[in-house]
Amino acid sequence: MSWGPPRVRDLGRSGAPQRGAPAEGVSPTTELLREPWVQRGVRAALAAALAWQVAVLLPPSLAQYAYYAPLGAVIAVHPTVADSASAAWRTVVAILLGFGLAVAVHELTIPLPGAVTIALIVALAVVVERLPLLREHASWVSFAAVLMLTVGAADPARYAVRYAGLTLLGAAIGVLVTTVLFPPLQLTKAVRRIETTRTLLARHLQDIAAGLRRGEVPTPGTWVRRGQELEAALDRMRVAEGLVERARRANPRARRWRGTAASIREQSRALDRVAVLVDDLTMLVVEFQPHRRGIHRIDGGTGWVLADALDSLARVVCTPYPTGGDEENRDGRDVAIERADAALQRLTTLLRTSEVADDKGFFALGAVTVGMYRSLDTLRAADETPVHAA
Numbered sequence: 001m002s003w004g005p006p007r008v009r010d011l012g013r014s015g016a017p018q019r020g021a022p023a024e025g026v027s028p029t030t031e032l033l034r035e036p037w038v039q040r041g042v043r044a045a046l047a048a049a050l051a052w053q054v055a056v057l058l059p060p061s062l063a064q065y066a067y068y069a070p071l072g073a074v075i076a077v078h079p080t081v082a083d084s085a086s087a088a089w090r091t092v093v094a095i096l097l098g099f100g101l102a103v104a105v106h107e108l109t110i111p112l113p114g115a116v117t118i119a120l121i122v123a124l125a126v127v128v129e130r131l132p133l134l135r136e137h138a139s140w141v142s143f144a145a146v147l148m149l150t151v152g153a154a155d156p157a158r159y160a161v162r163y164a165g166l167t168l169l170g171a172a173i174g175v176l177v178t179t180v181l182f183p184p185l186q187l188t189k190a191v192r193r194i195e196t197t198r199t200l201l202a203r204h205l206q207d208i209a210a211g212l213r214r215g216e217v218p219t220p221g222t223w224v225r226r227g228q229e230l231e232a233a234l235d236r237m238r239v240a241e242g243l244v245e246r247a248r249r250a251n252p253r254a255r256r257w258r259g260t261a262a263s264i265r266e267q268s269r270a271l272d273r274v275a276v277l278v279d280d281l282t283m284l285v286v287e288f289q290p291h292r293r294g295i296h297r298i299d300g301g302t303g304w305v306l307a308d309a310l311d312s313l314a315r316v317v318c319t320p321y322p323t324g325g326d327e328e329n330r331d332g333r334d335v336a337i338e339r340a341d342a343a344l345q346r347l348t349t350l351l352r353t354s355e356v357a358d359d360k361g362f363f364a365l366g367a368v369t370v371g372m373y374r375s376l377d378t379l380r381a382a383d384e385t386p387v388h389a390a
Helices: 008-014 028-033 036-055 068-076 081-108 114-128 140-151 156-180 187-213 220-247 258-288 302-318 332-352 360-381
Strands: none
Touching (some): 081 140, 081 156, 187 258, 302 332, 302 360
16 A cells, blocks of 8 residues: 655655754754854954054064965864864975975076066966966965065065964964864754755655656756756765764764764765666666556556655655654654555565566566665664764
């Protein structure tokens, strides 16, 4: 007997905080402080203020350029401790390379017009920016080169010490603040990306199931367009998972949230594998239309049996954690998995009792069934511990 697809509001039962609503028992202020952009804003503001206060206490020859220190602090405040440290030293190296390049080219081209000198400096700076060492901070080479030529040409050595030194001081303070002040683990963004992907994947399964009951499937072009949205969500989820892994490096909070980070990794990779399997089985359904076999039988037709199996798989996707108290106090996840097992068993029985003719639809249906079993096994093996943002 068919059972209805999960309703949209049921998708919030996964145990993770939903966007727009604070988690149970968490104040709105705490929830706001978990936002990555809020955390970065607080850290950047505090780091800039501290860098300024430290810089103005230096000898007057340096203190008059104190504004370079907050610049370094802001540069070094990144989503993770590891990224902050990387940005700090790579930016300072890029600045020093730009300064050195500008001084060297200026000395060698004194007889030439200023426009030619600037053109050569910028051209060479762009070449230096290709160094893999500098990564995304490479643009500081050309910026620092032009700055040296236009502002620090009168006393290059002193200007380099002031600018690069104070920037390094501010960057060090930025890294320190990032490390000490609620060092980010980027869990909030990762949890949301996983939930978005889970929702899209479940809705896709439900939509295919609904179409099968009407004897319809998306055209290949339609499925490609719909698949692009899911692929974009998967890409964002993978990036968020990678960010969590980077955030654990040199992070004093990493041990406390190790279990949550591991759960995020397991869920992300499980959804990734399931999405690939679902994409394959969907293309088989779209191309070979195995649901056409026995479509005249409303309850026992292939389309209806396959639709029930897809709906049951969607329910498991929507219920990754124990929910408690469903169907006579049985856990909702266990119920969803049992229903999926029963639906897939019914689909398997239909295959075993069918006549194996030279029928591409039959063999496609077999491949679809195997894909659904693999998807369910992947979801069943995934970590069932609820993850919480931090």
